[in-house]
Amino acid sequence: MNDYEKLKQLLFEEERHKIDELELLLKKSIEESTDATTIVEKISPLLSDIFSKTIEQNKAEFIAIFAPLISDMLQSTIQDSSDKIAKVMSPIISLAIKDQVKNEKDDIVDALYPVIGNMISKFVSQSFKEMINEINTKVQSTFSYETLKRKMIAKIKGVSETELLLQSSTKLNKVESVFLIHKESGLLVSERSLENHESIEPEMVASMLSAIRSFVNDWISKNSDSLELNEIEFGNYTIYLEVAGCCYLAVVLSGTSNRALQNKITSVLEFLVKKYSDAIANFEGDKSKLDLDEINKHLDTLLENESEVSAAQKEKQNYTFFWILGVLVFAALSVYFYISYSNQTLQEKIERSLHENPHFNLYDISIDVGYKSVVIAGKLPYESLHQNLLQSIKPFLTRRILEDKIVLAYAPLTVEEINKELAIAFAMLNIDDGNRIRYKLNGNSVTIHGIIKSKKNYDKVLSKISSIEGIRQIISDVEYDFSQNGLKIYYGVSKSKLTQEKMNLLDLWIKSSKVRKTLELYNDLNLLVMGFSDGRGALQKNIYYAQERAKKVYKYLIKKGIPSSRISFIASPTPLAEMVNEKSYEGRLVQIKWIKNDN
Amino acid sequence: MITKKVILIGDFATGKTSLIRRYVDNQFSDDYLTTIGVKISKKHVQISQELELQLMIWDIEGRTDLKETNPAYVLGAHGVIIVGDSTRQASIDNIPLHLKLAQKLLKNVPAVVALNKVDLLTEDVQMKSIVSYLHDSLEGVEEIFETSAKDGRNVEELFLSLSKAILK
Numbered sequence: 001m002n003d004y005e006k007l008k009q010l011l012f013e014e015e016r017h018k019i020d021e022l023e024l025l026l027k028k029s030i031e032e033s034t035d036a037t038t039i040v041e042k043i044s045p046l047l048s049d050i051f052s053k054t055i056e057q058n059k060a061e062f063i064a065i066f067a068p069l070i071s072d073m074l075q076s077t078i079q080d081s082s083d084k085i086a087k088v089m090s091p092i093i094s095l096a097i098k099d100q101v102k103n104e105k106d107d108i109v110d111a112l113y114p115v116i117g118n119m120i121s122k123f124v125s126q127s128f129k130e131m132i133n134e135i136n137t138k139v140q141s142t143f144s145y146e147t148l149k150r151k152m153i154a155k156i157k158g159v160s161e162t163e164l165l166l167q168s169s170t171k172l173n174k175v176e177s178v179f180l181i182h183k184e185s186g187l188l189v190s191e192r193s194l195e196n197h198e199s200i201e202p203e204m205v206a207s208m209l210s211a212i213r214s215f216v217n218d219w220i221s222k223n224s225d226s227l228e229l230n231e232i233e234f235g236n237y238t239i240y241l242e243v244a245g246c247c248y249l250a251v252v253l254s255g256t257s258n259r260a261l262q263n264k265i266t267s268v269l270e271f272l273v274k275k276y277s278d279a280i281a282n283f284e285g286d287k288s289k290l291d292l293d294e295i296n297k298h299l300d301t302l303l304e305n306e307s308e309v310s311a312a313q314k315e316k317q318n319y320t321f322f323w324i325l326g327v328l329v330f331a332a333l334s335v336y337f338y339i340s341y342s343n344q345t346l347q348e349k350i351e352r353s354l355h356e357n358p359h360f361n362l363y364d365i366s367i368d369v370g371y372k373s374v375v376i377a378g379k380l381p382y383e384s385l386h387q388n389l390l391q392s393i394k395p396f397l398t399r400r401i402l403e404d405k406i407v408l409a410y411a412p413l414t415v416e417e418i419n420k421e422l423a424i425a426f427a428m429l430n431i432d433d434g435n436r437i438r439y440k441l442n443g444n445s446v447t448i449h450g451i452i453k454s455k456k457n458y459d460k461v462l463s464k465i466s467s468i469e470g471i472r473q474i475i476s477d478v479e480y481d482f483s484q485n486g487l488k489i490y491y492g493v494s495k496s497k498l499t500q501e502k503m504n505l506l507d508l509w510i511k512s513s514k515v516r517k518t519l520e521l522y523n524d525l526n527l528l529v530m531g532f533s534d535g536r537g538a539l540q541k542n543i544y545y546a547q548e549r550a551k552k553v554y555k556y557l558i559k560k561g562i563p564s565s566r567i568s569f570i571a572s573p574t575p576l577a578e579m580v581n582e583k584s585y586e587g588r589l590v591q592i593k594w595i596k597n598d599n
Numbered sequence: 600m601i602t603k604k605v606i607l608i609g610d611f612a613t614g615k616t617s618l619i620r621r622y623v624d625n626q627f628s629d630d631y632l633t634t635i636g637v638k639i640s641k642k643h644v645q646i647s648q649e650l651e652l653q654l655m656i657w658d659i660e661g662r663t664d665l666k667e668t669n670p671a672y673v674l675g676a677h678g679v680i681i682v683g684d685s686t687r688q689a690s691i692d693n694i695p696l697h698l699k700l701a702q703k704l705l706k707n708v709p710a711v712v713a714l715n716k717v718d719l720l721t722e723d724v725q726m727k728s729i730v731s732y733l734h735d736s737l738e739g740v741e742e743i744f745e746t747s748a749k750d751g752r753n754v755e756e757l758f759l760s761l762s763k764a765i766l767k
């Protein structure tokens with residue numbers, strides 16, 4: 001029984017009496033009028049009645065029969081009038097999306113949140129990067145001097161460095177610059193800085209700070225009620241924001257802000273606002289309309305305090321000389337003790353570093369550090385390990401000479417020992433994410449198989465293995481896992497054009513999956529462009545489209561600088577079995593894949 | 600020197616960042632990197648021989664259906680540039696919306712409109728009708744420019760016209 005008959009039976013079994021009715025009606029209608037619309041009008045209530053009843057009862061069967069039909073129908077309609085369909089569909093789709101957004105707001109927010117969080121931190125950090133760099137280099141000198149001094153005092157007094165740091169913490173709050181900024185527009189009213197600490201682009205800083213303030217406040221206000229951004233920290237610096245109605249102060253200080261300083265900042269801003277609020281509120285970017293000298297005088301008081309402190313520091317500097325002297329004497333006395341102490345520590349250091357390399361752990365190596373030399377002794381099975389050992393010790397030698405008393409004992413390794421060496425080498429390789437390697441020792445040959453992602457360590461391990469005495473042969477059957485870096489491009493029915501959209505996709509792929517880099521680093525990997533058709537209709541046509549699709553992509557990639565020796569294309573008039581299952585556009589696609597070349 | 604704050608608003612991907620980049624650095628890129636928050640640039644404008652102006656240009660992230668323009672970025676501006684993408688009808692339809700927002704937050708601040716990406720248009724006819732439509736329906740707009748950040752068309756003119764209007 002074919003589908004049609006099945007359908008007939010299904011439709012009309014229970015409604016046989018209605019068929020007669022229908023026949024009658026049809027006859028009558030056709031007799032009465034030749035006008036198609038009237039016929040339709042008359043029959044349709046009846047038909048819909050029949051349909052709805054029957055469909056209700058035999059839903060599953062109906063679907064089974066209609067499904068292929070519908071997809072065919074759709075296929076041909078879409079082909080004939082894809083524009084029209086798009087027009088009909090788009091409002092529905094956009095409605096669906098809107099609905100989705102409305103109903104699942106929280107889900108969407110959750111999905112976006114990490115992205116947005118990242119963006120915020122990136123935004124903040126980028127805007128400040130320049131400023132930070134600038135400020136950093138400028139204070140570096142003073143800062144390292146401070147650090148040194150503190151260290152010396154700590155040594156002599158026997159006080160911990162942190163304690164000293166705490167004692168002098170008031171001094172660490174050093175105001176470097178003060179910005180008075182018009183709140184609404186973010187325009188700079190005035191900027192004052194310590195001598196030699198002039199800000200670069202103060203106007204830019206003022207605007208950026210305002211933008212960041214708005215950005216963060218907007219974000220905060222969505223999450224809590226009365227908070228405001230009032231401090232921005234980066235490295236050792238803090239920008240303290242004190243906000244009034246018309247303007248705000250941004251104070252850049254090294255170290256963190258403390259209560260006393262905050263109070264002072266508040267009082268300066270209060271004073272300025274009381275006296276100049278109108279002028280500042282009406283600030284339109286024209287500084288000549290402001291009493292800038294007066295305003296600056298007040299701003300400078302925020303910098304002043306610090307210069308007092310630095311004057312006090314200058315006085316103290318005279319004593320620095322004695323400290324240095326003291327340290328020198330102390331140091332001279334320490335030299336003798338230091339030497340023996342340093343031998344000891346160096347020995348421990350070397351031993352520790354050798355312990356970190358599991359290969360050396362297998363053998364008995366002794367190390368003896370003297371004042372002038374380092375003596376190593378022991379037995380190692382082969383030369384490459386010996387060389388390896390010498391290399392590892394070299395960086396520790398500095399002024400000392402290496403005395404090498406290692407004896408090479410060319411004892412062939414036992415299977416157990418080889419296995420041990422291999423286990424270590426592969427454990428190291430498998431630590432890397434995505435590497436899945438197994439190996440088998442067979443007499444004197446090792447077979448390796450599995451998947452690796454990072455080739456760097458793989459090469460290292462290979463050379464290590466080949467240096468194991470007793471291994472004659474390495475058989476490698478390793479695949480690189482590049483599956484996620486391939487690309488699939490799908491096509492409409494009878495389409496093979498490489499549209500701008502598709503070119504963009506290819507560009508993006510080249511960039512994001514580092515195609516050129518991969519080609520350069522992995523000279524055993526090539527690109528294969530595979531074109532497919534859906535296998536429906538004439539074979540000739542299928543072959544043509546599959547080839548055209550692949551060829552166009554292939555040519556485009558070559559145009560984009562992929563060497564033609566590293567890329568090839570093939571075409572297939574039907575999709576691969578796995579693709580048919582996916583139902584992704586019925587297999588009209590180009591798939592780009594990494595393949596291993598055999599030579 | 601006098602400093603003024605100028606903002607660019609409009610739908611996403613209409614070319615606000617690109618217009619500024621063309622104006623400030625005389626560069627253009629086909630890449631689309633959406634702006635997050637605000638990006639600020641500075642530019643000196645020589646209005647006449649003795650009159651010079653410094654613009655702090657706020658490139659504000661584009662409005663999308665999910666995200667309205669943040670009023671805090673708009674506040675305090677002395678001039679507004681509203682940017683539409685002449686190849687994207689929806690972004691042009693939204694121009695009055697942006698104008699309204701700016702006019703609500705700012706009093707008596709001059710605004711100009713940029714219909715960007717005209718280098719992509721083949722039919723001038725359609726463009727003309729858009730411009731004439733906008734002229735009819737936008738109140739309080741100084742001038743409407745057909746710009747291209749790509750070939751630089753009318754970009755200088757856009758900013759200069761606004762600068763002059765600000766100083767009026």
Ligand SMILES: Nc1nc2c(ncn2[C@@H]2O[C@H](COP(=O)(O)OP(=O)(O)OP(=O)(O)O)[C@@H](O)[C@H]2O)c(=O)[nH]1
Pocket residue numbers: 610611612613614615616617618628629630631632633634635659660661662715716717718719746747748749750
């Ligand atoms: N052809 C052409 N492309 C342009 C022009 N201006 C911008 N584009 C392109 O349009 C895309 C968006 O440009 P942007 O300047 O980043 O747009 P935007 O308005 O800043 O976008 P958001 O920051 O997301 O609001 C980029 O790919 C640009 O290269 C133009 O005048 N002509």
Ligand SMILES: [Mg+2]
Pocket residue numbers: 615616617632633634658659660661
């Ligand atoms: Mg942008």
